[in-house]
Amino acid sequence: MPLESVQDQPNYMNNLKDGIIDFLAGSIGGVALVYIGQPLDTVKVKMQTFPSIYKGMIDCFVKTVKTDGIVRGLYAGTVPAIVANVAENSVLFTAYGGCQKVVSKILGLDKVEDLSSLGNACAGFSAAFFSSLTLCPTELIKCKLQAMHEMQYQTNMPNTIMKRIGPWELTRNILREQGIRGLFTGLTSTIAREMPGYFFFFGGYEVTRELLANSNQKRDDIGWQKTVIAGGVGGTVFWLVIFPADVVKSRIQVQNLKTSALVITKDIIKKEGIGALYNGLTPTLIRTIPATATLFLAFEYSKKLMHRFVDN
Numbered sequence: 001m002p003l004e005s006v007q008d009q010p011n012y013m014n015n016l017k018d019g020i021i022d023f024l025a026g027s028i029g030g031v032a033l034v035y036i037g038q039p040l041d042t043v044k045v046k047m048q049t050f051p052s053i054y055k056g057m058i059d060c061f062v063k064t065v066k067t068d069g070i071v072r073g074l075y076a077g078t079v080p081a082i083v084a085n086v087a088e089n090s091v092l093f094t095a096y097g098g099c100q101k102v103v104s105k106i107l108g109l110d111k112v113e114d115l116s117s118l119g120n121a122c123a124g125f126s127a128a129f130f131s132s133l134t135l136c137p138t139e140l141i142k143c144k145l146q147a148m149h150e151m152q153y154q155t156n157m158p159n160t161i162m163k164r165i166g167p168w169e170l171t172r173n174i175l176r177e178q179g180i181r182g183l184f185t186g187l188t189s190t191i192a193r194e195m196p197g198y199f200f201f202f203g204g205y206e207v208t209r210e211l212l213a214n215s216n217q218k219r220d221d222i223g224w225q226k227t228v229i230a231g232g233v234g235g236t237v238f239w240l241v242i243f244p245a246d247v248v249k250s251r252i253q254v255q256n257l258k259t260s261a262l263v264i265t266k267d268i269i270k271k272e273g274i275g276a277l278y279n280g281l282t283p284t285l286i287r288t289i290p291a292t293a294t295l296f297l298a299f300e301y302s303k304k305l306m307h308r309f310v311d312n
Contacts, residue, residue: 015101019094021306026093029299030085037291038081039074040283042146047280048250049143050150051272057283067149077145080167084138088131093299095127096202102126113218117210121203128198132191137183139190140174140253141167147254189249189261197242205234205296220300227300228293235292239284244277 043060046053054060064073100112100123107119115123145167165173174182208230209219222230239246248261248268257264268276 015098017310018097021303021310022097023090023094024306025299025303026089026091027086028302029093029295030087030089031082032298033089033291033295034078034081034085036294037287038078039070040287041081042074042076043283044280044287045143045146045250045254046150047283048247049147049254051276051279053150057280057286061283064149076148077142077167080138080141080145083167084135084142087134087138089295089299091134092127092131092198095130096123099123099126113220117203117206120206121199124202125195125199128194129191131198132187132194135194136185136187136190140183140185141170143250143253144170185256186249186252189245189252192261193242193245193249197238197245200241201234201238203234204237205230208233220304224297224301227297231293231296232289234296235288236285238292239281239288243281243284247277247279 039061042064043057046060046064047057054063061074067073068076097112100115100120103119103123103126104110104112104115107115109115109119171183178185206219209222209226212226212230213219213222244265245261248264251257251264251268252261259267265277
């Protein structure tokens with residue numbers, strides 16, 4: 001066996017091990033995020049897609065509970081949301097770890113830990129492309145389930161008893177009527193949202209960790225309280241930057257629109273005003289602080305535990 005192959009083998013095994021751990025830790029973080037944030041995510045989607053029906057966050061929350069209850073209302077779409085978040089975050093954090101290594105090599109750094117916050121932000125930007133491909137179909141199903149009651153209302157059948165369908169039946173219906181392309185409705189707007197969003201998501205997270213670290217302390221050793229704060233900051237910056245793109249994506253997916261995202265954006269501003277691009281921002285920001293804090297906390301500490309178990 002050539003000497004180069006022998007030397008490359010440990011690196012390959014380490015990269016594989018790191019990838020699997022990132023994948024599992026991202027999955028754990030994704031599940032935790034859904035159970036913390038699903039109710040306010042439902043309110044966000046309803047306010048984004050049907051702004052004329054609700055007066056605000058509280059009105060939407062109360063009407064949803066009154067009409068559909070907590071489980072079928074606020075937690076509508078939980079199964080596809082879990083699938084979406086596990087798929088997105090497992091792929092996202094796996095790709096993020098890989099992109100960190102690529103960026104480190106490009107910059108001539110020996111270790112990923114030496115990456116600056118800007119370098120980590122660039123890695124997050126690149127990783128988001130891959131996670132968008134897994135996120136789009138599952139988020140499509142989630143959004144349609146969350147806004148199913150409003151879709152019935154908009155089609156002038158408010159007094160009709162609606163047959164409730166689950167995520168698997170809805171997926172089959174889309175495949176039967178539109179084919180596999182139907183599951184990727186809104187892919188362009190998803191990518192346009194995710195890539196710049198995760199630049200600021202990981203950038204904000206890493207900058208905050210850096211600022212909160214004491215002198216001569218690594219970012220990974222700041223403790224769970226500061227990790228929670230950094231996660232909350234990363235999530236807040238993410239949504240402030242990408243929210244208009246998220247509004248457009250939600251409308252494309254829920255209402256099955258075929259027009260381009262740019263045309264829809266212009267149409268929303270013309271007919272409803274620029275404020276319509278921020279419908280649902282309040283519940284999103286309230287939700288994102290505990291949700292993304294939980295995501296990073298679950299990711300970082302489950303990753304540390306797995307490394308401790310595997311490396312010993």
